[in-house]
Amino acid sequence: MIKTNSILDAKGLACPMPIVKTKKAMNAMEAGHVLEIQATDKGSTADMKAWSESTGHQYLGTVEEGTVLKHYLRKSSGDEQIEKKHANVISNDDLLSKMENQKSVVVDVRESAEFAFNHIPNAVSLPLGELEERLSELDKKAEIHVICRTGSRSDLAAQKLTSAGFKQVINVVPGMSQWNGPTEKSTN
Amino acid sequence: MSVKEMTAKEIAQKVIKKEDLFILDVRNQSDFNDWKIEGESIEIFNTPYFDLLDGVEEVMERIPVEKEVVVVCAKEGSSILVADMLSEAGRSVSYLKGGMKAWSEHLEPIKLGDLHDGAEMYQFVRLGKGCLSYMVISNGEAAVIDSTRMTDVYLEFAASKEAKITHVLDTHLHADHISGGRQIAEQTNATYWLPPKDATEVTFAYQALEGGNVVTIGNTAIDIHALYSPGHTIGSTSFVVDEKYLLSGDILFIDSIGRPDLAGLAEDWVGDLRETLYNRYRQLSDELIVLPSHFMIIEELNENGSVGKQLGTLFAENHGLNIKDEKEFRAMVTGNLPPQPNAYQEIRETNMGKMTPDSEKQREMEIGPNRCAVR
Numbered sequence: 001m002i003k004t005n006s007i008l009d010a011k012g013l014a015c016p017m018p019i020v021k022t023k024k025a026m027n028a029m030e031a032g033h034v035l036e037i038q039a040t041d042k043g044s045t046a047d048m049k050a051w052s053e054s055t056g057h058q059y060l061g062t063v064e065e066g067t068v069l070k071h072y073l074r075k076s077s078g079d080e081q082i083e084k085k086h087a088n089v090i091s092n093d094d095l096l097s098k099m100e101n102q103k104s105v106v107v108d109v110r111e112s113a114e115f116a117f118n119h120i121p122n123a124v125s126l127p128l129g130e131l132e133e134r135l136s137e138l139d140k141k142a143e144i145h146v147i148c149r150t151g152s153r154s155d156l157a158a159q160k161l162t163s164a165g166f167k168q169v170i171n172v173v174p175g176m177s178q179w180n181g182p183t184e185k186s187t188n
Numbered sequence: 189m190s191v192k193e194m195t196a197k198e199i200a201q202k203v204i205k206k207e208d209l210f211i212l213d214v215r216n217q218s219d220f221n222d223w224k225i226e227g228e229s230i231e232i233f234n235t236p237y238f239d240l241l242d243g244v245e246e247v248m249e250r251i252p253v254e255k256e257v258v259v260v261c262a263k264e265g266s267s268i269l270v271a272d273m274l275s276e277a278g279r280s281v282s283y284l285k286g287g288m289k290a291w292s293e294h295l296e297p298i299k300l301g302d303l304h305d306g307a308e309m310y311q312f313v314r315l316g317k318g319c320l321s322y323m324v325i326s327n328g329e330a331a332v333i334d335s336t337r338m339t340d341v342y343l344e345f346a347a348s349k350e351a352k353i354t355h356v357l358d359t360h361l362h363a364d365h366i367s368g369g370r371q372i373a374e375q376t377n378a379t380y381w382l383p384p385k386d387a388t389e390v391t392f393a394y395q396a397l398e399g400g401n402v403v404t405i406g407n408t409a410i411d412i413h414a415l416y417s418p419g420h421t422i423g424s425t426s427f428v429v430d431e432k433y434l435l436s437g438d439i440l441f442i443d444s445i446g447r448p449d450l451a452g453l454a455e456d457w458v459g460d461l462r463e464t465l466y467n468r469y470r471q472l473s474d475e476l477i478v479l480p481s482h483f484m485i486i487e488e489l490n491e492n493g494s495v496g497k498q499l500g501t502l503f504a505e506n507h508g509l510n511i512k513d514e515k516e517f518r519a520m521v522t523g524n525l526p527p528q529p530n531a532y533q534e535i536r537e538t539n540m541g542k543m544t545p546d547s548e549k550q551r552e553m554e555i556g557p558n559r560c561a562v563r
Contacts, residue, residue, distance in 0.1 A: 016265055
């Protein structure tokens with residue numbers, strides 16, 4: 001089960017209805033939130049991808065369950081534009097070579113659905129929205145690498161962690177959108 | 189303005205007669221780039237339907253007022269939506285009934301000519317996919333060659349000519365489309381002929397078609413001579429019908445030649461391909477009219493929409509028949525190959541009887557252009 005903010009049932013509907021309904025549902029959603037669309041029209045996968053691209057939403061992926069296609073879309077958030085404030089940063093490449101030499105804690109603060117389709121092996125999933133209530137899961141003295149898609153949400157997370165008393169918080173920039181190292185999926 | 193429906197047949201007629209038509213294709217860009225309706229008189233423009241949901245103003249200026257306009261999508265739903273919007277904006281437009289699915293499945297029967305004793309030769313042109321199939325009709329009997337899975341078309345056509353289908357033949361095991369041969373043979377009790385070397389893995393009974401076999405249609409004996417011509421597949425067999433037509437399967441096309449790699453054996457078969465094209469075919473009469481199983485580009489169509497040319501002309505004009513150097517020939521047909529046809533392995537297994545996908549799945553497997561040739 002992939003956690004999302006909202007689910008849209010478009011089963012049994014033929015093109016163009018899955019997209020028409022998705023467009024409507026996305027309008028009602030908050031920026032950065034994730035929608036699951038359940039459809040049976042086989043052509044919907046290519047159209048979801050293409051539509052997301054043309055509208056700026058993020059197509060996360062599709063899971064096939066029997067005859068049902070579950071598409072995951074994240075509403076565009078414009079968070080790439082926000083100025084980053086956390087000073088301690090590391091580049092993707094530097095994190096990658098660091099991981100090859102030593103065990104490194106990576107906390108991924110994207111939404112669960114984004115994490116499910118593509119993440120660094122052994123990274124911990126801790127969506128930004130849940131960070132404050134789950135602080136106790138992290139070790140305050142450990143070195144923590146925070147990552148998201150473009151470095152913005154992880155910047156916010158790094159600031160929050162630092163003000164909560166964490167000593168060694170490093171923001172990974174730009175993050176998963178440009179990640180060339182190994183990744184894995186956990187969609188089942 | 190009202191929205192009218194346009195059938196795949198009407199579009200096929202316009203392509204063949206070169207009548208002006210403007211197509212607004214509202215599928216997503218990647219589907220459009222992969223495969224679309226083509227024709228000399230066709231003007232086509234692509235905008236995905238999902239970019240038009242808020243209004244069609246942007247696309248209005250791209251749509252000519254003086255031409256007939258049809259909106260096209262994958263199945264028809266989105267094209268109706270867009271056609272309705274254009275109609276509300278004051279334009280008179282049609283949509284393609286059944287969408288690209290219907291276009292892919294439409295067969296246009298075209299008479300190629302008369303044979304001896306009142307017999308007739310027909311070609312079925314599948315414009316949307318580039319497949320060509322054939323029917324020989326003689327004195328109340330008919331033979332179907334390289335049929336597509338739209339078997340009703342052949343059954344109805346034969347019935348309209350008051351002919352009984354007695355023989356069904358495939359030139360080779362197809363990798364780009366699903367053959368209707370077995371189904372037609374079962375429904376009509378006809379004999380299904382397959383080249384045995386292509387049929388080693390088939391799961392059903394067939395009659396082995398080998399070089400030198402003669403199949404006779406009708407009392408007046410329209411003979412089909414089988415001519416073993418390996419190269420595209422190891423079993424590929426050509427037919428000479430009534431000493432007039434050379435059905436070349438996927439060995440020789442009008443503007444290209446067959447590719448030897450679809451069974452994964454390009455290196456092994458390239459020698460056979462050259463032997464067939466440069467020796468065996470050379471020994472045939474230049475007067476024979478070559479009728480292939482495919483056409484690749486719309487320019488290969490003759491004035492009446494049929495596809496076929498004299499063998500002598502092809503020896504003069506087809507690049508693939510004019511490569512003197514064997515090494516160069518080898519390099520051309522084994523390197524630089526176009527992408528393989530969609531689902532070609534599954535299609536081969538279906539044609540062997542190893543898989544029996546439902547019709548929806550069969551349709552999906554055949555989507556897109558065929559790619560059986562090298563140019």
